[in-house]
Amino acid sequence: MSTQVPLVDPNDPSWRRPAVTRSQLRTDAVLAVVLFVGTLFSLMLYRVAGLYDKPAEMWVCLIWAVLITLPLALRRRFPNTVAIVVSGAFIGGGELQVPELLMCNITLFMALYAVGAWVDNRRTALVVRAVIIAAMLGWLVIAMLRTTTDPDALDGFSRVGAFSPLVAYLMIQILTNLLYFGGAYYFGDRSYASAKQKALLEYRTAELERERERTEQQAVALERVRIARELHDVVAHHVSVMGVQAGAARTVLESNPAMARDALANVELGARTAIDELHKLLHTLRESEPADGRASTSASTLGLESLSALVRDSTASGLPTTLDVIGERLDVPGLVQFSLYRIAQEALTNARKHAGPTATADVRVRYLPDSVELEVGNTGNVPSRPQPGGLGLIGMRERIDAIGGTLETGPRARGGYLVRARVPVPGKRTGERTGVPADAASPDGADNTHVPAAHDDAQRNAQHNARETTR
Numbered sequence: 001m002s003t004q005v006p007l008v009d010p011n012d013p014s015w016r017r018p019a020v021t022r023s024q025l026r027t028d029a030v031l032a033v034v035l036f037v038g039t040l041f042s043l044m045l046y047r048v049a050g051l052y053d054k055p056a057e058m059w060v061c062l063i064w065a066v067l068i069t070l071p072l073a074l075r076r077r078f079p080n081t082v083a084i085v086v087s088g089a090f091i092g093g094g095e096l097q098v099p100e101l102l103m104c105n106i107t108l109f110m111a112l113y114a115v116g117a118w119v120d121n122r123r124t125a126l127v128v129r130a131v132i133i134a135a136m137l138g139w140l141v142i143a144m145l146r147t148t149t150d151p152d153a154l155d156g157f158s159r160v161g162a163f164s165p166l167v168a169y170l171m172i173q174i175l176t177n178l179l180y181f182g183g184a185y186y187f188g189d190r191s192y193a194s195a196k197q198k199a200l201l202e203y204r205t206a207e208l209e210r211e212r213e214r215t216e217q218q219a220v221a222l223e224r225v226r227i228a229r230e231l232h233d234v235v236a237h238h239v240s241v242m243g244v245q246a247g248a249a250r251t252v253l254e255s256n257p258a259m260a261r262d263a264l265a266n267v268e269l270g271a272r273t274a275i276d277e278l279h280k281l282l283h284t285l286r287e288s289e290p291a292d293g294r295a296s297t298s299a300s301t302l303g304l305e306s307l308s309a310l311v312r313d314s315t316a317s318g319l320p321t322t323l324d325v326i327g328e329r330l331d332v333p334g335l336v337q338f339s340l341y342r343i344a345q346e347a348l349t350n351a352r353k354h355a356g357p358t359a360t361a362d363v364r365v366r367y368l369p370d371s372v373e374l375e376v377g378n379t380g381n382v383p384s385r386p387q388p389g390g391l392g393l394i395g396m397r398e399r400i401d402a403i404g405g406t407l408e409t410g411p412r413a414r415g416g417y418l419v420r421a422r423v424p425v426p427g428k429r430t431g432e433r434t435g436v437p438a439d440a441a442s443p444d445g446a447d448n449t450h451v452p453a454a455h456d457d458a459q460r461n462a463q464h465n466a467r468e469t470t471r
Helices: 022-049 058-074 079-095 103-118 122-149 165-251 257-286 304-316 334-354 392-402 457-470
Strands: 321-326 328-330 361-368 371-378 406-411 417-424 429-433
Touching: 022 058, 022 103, 058 079, 058 103, 079 103, 079 122, 103 122, 103 165, 122 165, 165 257, 165 304, 165 334, 165 392, 304 321, 304 334, 304 361, 328 361, 334 361, 334 371, 334 392, 334 417, 392 406, 392 417
Parallel strands: 321 361
Antiparallel strands: 328 429, 361 371, 371 417, 406 417
């Protein structure tokens, strides 16, 4: 059988056994020639042994030898035709008393076997073999009747008794032929079934290989998306803050050098923070998978505890922001905390970009009985249409889908924009009721839960002008 991987599932009715190869055709041709030579040798031996009193002429025997052997060279390409020709030659040789009983039985067996092994239309294979076997058995019965009615035939066997030696001899002939034809039928079918099973295994192996390649490609694509999402969140947030602060510093450089120095200090701090997070991200990408099999998310320790620092950065960059934490704190997995932090970061970055200079924002974390909820809302302008090329909302949805949560985004009825993410957290409460994370307090110890950091109008206008300049 050809080693070519089948393109059609062998269980499909349209499946066909692979075509005969040139190597197989050469093998069959050599076999047919060998059988022809063997048949000629057998003919001479049987003629010398005197099998028949009046054997067929030699030229008839030669033609018969050609018909009974050489068609087998095409037994795999045209099995039905070869079987019919060989079986016809077999019966003809018996009727013409061709003195040969060895090689002809071998060639007939091979012809019947080829029909069962190589005909793809199983109904046709069944019909052809059934007709040939019926014809052979019918001819055998006729020959037996002629033998039993001829008083001179088989004179060495006694005909006396219900189960005479003659009857025993005839029974042996019937059983031998039944086993002969049954064997050819059975082994032909088994060969076809074996070829089909082999093709099925090759098909499944190729299918698994294709699936493995698709899985590898999907894994690479997912990893690329994860890297792109992390880079987008880190770069977009910090660079946007740095741009606003740098613009503010340029605007007030001559009129208020102290404010310009503060803005430039924030630019420096933002750059260092961005570089630190990028280093952590690269470190994570170089790490192997953890021993416990859990996927690594980030080497960063960013989480819900870091939201207060994020709120302070947002306020310092010109978007007054407050933080509220409601409910008893839950044991939230690190991956969930990290994803919620990134969603809050992206939502505040979008608010700075699109809400306008007078906008404010509020961040709320709610610990519900079986979930944790993050809300980031802002006042100000809402884009009338999605910004071209924007990846922020796509990244949010990818993150929330990865942790099994839900995400709602859209304009608020009272104005502004709202991002709400909810993630199921089936865990125990810590028993700690809290208003804000510990590091949410301002440097002087004042609570930053509801009071945005103070910014005068001059600085806000300067930052707005800087944003307009850097767009």
